[in-house]
Amino acid sequence: xxxNIVLLLLLIVxxxxxxxxxxxxxxxxxxxxSNNENESISPTNQTQTKELPKLTDExxxxxxxxxxxxxxxxxxxxxxxxxxxxxxEENDSKSESYYMDHSADMxxxxxxxxxxxxxxxxxxxxxxxxxxxxxxxxxxxxxERLWIKERDKLVHDYKPKSKDDVDNAxxxxxxxxxxxxxxxLELIHRYYSHDHDKSSALDAYRAVLRxxxxxxxxxxxxxxxxxxxxxxxxxxxxxENQPKLHFTVVDMDGxxxxxxxxxxxxxxxxENGVVLHYEDGTVYGYLYGAQGIYEIKKDGSYSYxxxxxxxxxxxxxxxxxNKYTFLSFHDxxxxxxxxxxxxxxxxDNFSEAQKQKENVNxxxxxxxxxxxxxxxx
Numbered sequence: 001x002x003x004n005i006v007l008l009l010l011l012i013v014x015x016x017x018x019x020x021x022x023x024x025x026x027x028x029x030x031x032x033x034s035n036n037e038n039e040s041i042s043p044t045n046q047t048q049t050k051e052l053p054k055l056t057d058e059x060x061x062x063x064x065x066x067x068x069x070x071x072x073x074x075x076x077x078x079x080x081x082x083x084x085x086x087x088x089e090e091n092d093s094k095s096e097s098y099y100m101d102h103s104a105d106m107x108x109x110x111x112x113x114x115x116x117x118x119x120x121x122x123x124x125x126x127x128x129x130x131x132x133x134x135x136x137x138x139x140x141x142x143x144e145r146l147w148i149k150e151r152d153k154l155v156h157d158y159k160p161k162s163k164d165d166v167d168n169a170x171x172x173x174x175x176x177x178x179x180x181x182x183x184x185l186e187l188i189h190r191y192y193s194h195d196h197d198k199s200s201a202l203d204a205y206r207a208v209l210r211x212x213x214x215x216x217x218x219x220x221x222x223x224x225x226x227x228x229x230x231x232x233x234x235x236x237x238x239x240e241n242q243p244k245l246h247f248t249v250v251d252m253d254g255x256x257x258x259x260x261x262x263x264x265x266x267x268x269x270x271e272n273g274v275v276l277h278y279e280d281g282t283v284y285g286y287l288y289g290a291q292g293i294y295e296i297k298k299d300g301s302y303s304y305x306x307x308x309x310x311x312x313x314x315x316x317x318x319x320x321x322n323k324y325t326f327l328s329f330h331d332x333x334x335x336x337x338x339x340x341x342x343x344x345x346x347x348d349n350f351s352e353a354q355k356q357k358e359n360v361n362x363x364x365x366x367x368x369x370x371x372x373x374x375x376x377x
Contacts, residue, residue: 182323217234
């Protein structure tokens with residue numbers, strides 16, 4: 001009885017927390033922009049909100065590389081759920097042009113994407129909550145509070161300053177939509193169980209490395225996701241002057257199942273690469289640029305460096321998306337270790353310990369190494 005009462009109370013808290021405007025930022029109204037950080041922002045009234053596209057059986061000609069289409073593999077409950085989101089793609093593809101079009105129309109387009117994904121987020125929460133114990137519900141609520149803070153931090157600088165601040169209105173809606181979409185896809189993935197059969201994974205990796213099978217290529221930088229071959233698809237190797245390919249086999253996410261990382265390399269360094277991850281009969285490939293992932297250790301941790309800062313991280317996989325866990329971070333604003341502010345001395349000690357970890361071994365992509373290195377341990 002006591003446990004049921006606790007569950008009921010948590011459900012009440014949950015419903016209050018995730019109802020309406022409390023769970024997601026509302027679409028920006030550039031006529032009523034405010035500097036009040038806690039004020040709810042209502043939908044734009046520049047034009048009447050357009051009706052979202054209807055669910056269709058096939059992607060449109062313009063969206064032939066539809067985010068939600070999986071070819072040449074058997075259906076799973078997770079993939080079938082994802083395919084049901086196909087109706088979002090037409091408007092979302094328009095939203096992806098936000099950086100070229102800062103108009104009132106784009107405010108509406110990005111607003112539509114945010115509203116639609118907000119609806120899907122609440123839907124998957126309602127499904128997920130039914131599967132959880134009282135303790136796990138509480139954990140989910142605390143996790144969502146943290147996510148809301150991170151989302152608000154992401155879009156904080158884009159809050160419109162006036163009714164004419166269309167540029168920021170578009171950015172605010174777009175990045176709110178982007179964060180909400182990724183959170184929704186993460187929780188859809190969490191809702192289902194997934195096949196990570198090690199033997200099947202190794203067979204699938206070997207087929208991709210031999211260029212006998214495609215993988216599902218995911219590019220976070222431009223949101224282009226499609227099935228592609230590794231060689232002369234993702235990587236051009238026909239030109240003798242092109243860098244060669246090498247690979248390593250390593251458990252990147254700490255689940256005791258291997259991933260395969262493939263990079264273009266040349267004398268003195270590596271260029272862009274892809275992390276191959278297997279589940280549910282599909283090899284997903286998460287693309288990264290130079291310095292996005294490097295100095296990979298045998299425990300799956302790695303170095304990263306970019307305009308936003310540098311440090312060490314791990315990676316997690318959620319089907320169509322991946323998420324980075326930052327072990328350490330440094331920029332002009334200071335130092336962090338496991339998301340906690342630290343001193344430069346603590347950061348240096350952490351970095352030194354990380355450098356002492358053993359690096360992965362790399363192998364040139366050829367038949368001998370594929371046969372001998374992509375195998376069960």
